[in-house]
Amino acid sequence: MTPLAGQPILTAGEMRATEAAAIDRGATVDSLMARAGHAVAAVVLRLASGSPVLVLCGPGNNGGDGYVVAAALAAAGLAVRVAATGAPMSDAAKNARAGWTGPVETLADVAPAPILVDALFGTGLSRALDSTASAALGRCVAAARLSIAVDLPSGVATDDGVLFGMVPAFDLTLTLGAAKPSHLLQPAASRCGQVRILDIGIAAESSVETLARPGLPPPGPQAHKYSRGMVAIVGGAMPGAAALAAEAALRSGAGYVLLLAEGGAQAPHAIVRRPFSPEALNDKRIGALVIGPGLGRDAEAEARLDHALGAPCPLVIDGDALHLLDDRRLALVRDRDAAVIMTPHSGEFDALFGAGTGSKIDRARAAADRAGATIVFKGADTVIAAPQGPVRLAGAGNPWLSTAGTGDVLAGAIGAVLAGQPEAPFEAACAGVWLHAEAARRIGAAFIADDLARALTAARASL
Ligand SMILES: NC(=O)C1=CN([C@@H]2O[C@H](COP(=O)(O)OP(=O)(O)OC[C@H]3O[C@@H](n4cnc5c(N)ncnc54)[C@H](OP(=O)(O)O)[C@@H]3O)[C@@H](O)[C@H]2O)[C@@H](O)CC1
Ligand SMILES: Nc1ncnc2c1ncn2[C@@H]1O[C@H](COP(=O)(O)OP(=O)(O)O)[C@@H](O)[C@H]1O
């Protein structure tokens, strides 16, 4: 069983192609199904602690996996019952069905069991479950002590996080061969519970991966404040937001943070404060410039953004600055020599790039290509995309992050990492997102953005 971090993510189509490649190398659908079913059964056997199991089987190969699981658990001595939507349709599923010698109950009035295994539908689901299957699944999951989905919870689309209908929340999802987008994209991810990947002997590869713990080394013995990275934060109408970003940058490992803002909230004394001036942006020691948190949207904000776009250093564009990015400024972003990272939430993303089509992954990729910038598409799920490049998905984070100012903290954290490695903006964005999520995980519940900025010290120190 492999946890999600740092693993490839494959769509349903990519899984089919990977399965076909394995078959070209001598595997069969039956052998893959046997391996998948036995891997699932081994986990269920361990977790069931002898309790009776109910396996729900659908018409396709996900159902086929279910029959293999049921037969393997019965052979191991567990009390197992099977209920199915009907007869299996594929050859492999028919063969697997033949290996189950017990009765097959109908779904409509099936009695629940303490352990529920959902093998109704997986990557082949194309529409909502019918009302009988949906009701039976909901009832059995609600009554179970432990509910386990095989590959995906039945009722979620594989590629875009969409729910086709009502889908109950499972305790555990055992995904076969590789993670799928819906294990990380909302709302589907919220139905998966814990997700673990089971090896079924296929070689899964993708440029889309789950976010991994970054490799950010501590400062070397020769480090000084400028070598660790100098971050300048351009403030504006709401000084508190820029101060949050500044504190976050300092606590994420920046050696020097310069807050270019007038008056307002007090930040830690380690932050150097100066009123904004265009000349300040020409300081060659600045490793990254952050603009947007608390910038405002007035004429002065526009002028500061234009100065920032013209500055020679890497840039993080967030909040208000994203709202000010018209076509002319987007062209400036594209033409810059130094890197740009943009951190829109969904409202900012839609306003900038339009509603678009496809999954959050597709949309983030298209935006990165269009802007020629790394895009951090934030929300309850976060997608990080590089232009013509890789994509990383952050798993479900701490929902207490849904409070004002936490995005300002993220911009500062990303700025700190970017200042230390200006040649690797995509990796810097990923590391900033990881630090932010780790800080939130560490503080737990009912925090405010100021607490989150402070918690970045412990998150950074943990690396
Ligand atoms: N890839 C791999 O490497 C391996 C994959 N394996 C397993 O195979 C799974 C994928 O199997 P799959 O392609 O047969 O699809 P699956 O999800 O079982 O269901 C599709 C069936 O249901 C039907 N159908 C669709 N929607 C429906 C609805 N709402 N209500 C009713 N029917 C509906 C649809 O037919 P349709 O009606 O759309 O023509 C089709 O008959 C995968 O998740 C994994 O568990 C492993 O065994 C081995 C290695
Ligand atoms: N439900 C949630 N679960 C996990 N993370 C969340 C959730 N809601 C928001 N976040 C995270 O919190 C931050 C909010 O940023 P943003 O919307 O820009 O807030 P603000 O503009 O107030 O600073 C983002 O990093 C986002 O990914």
Ligand SMILES: [K+]
């Ligand atoms: K399933």
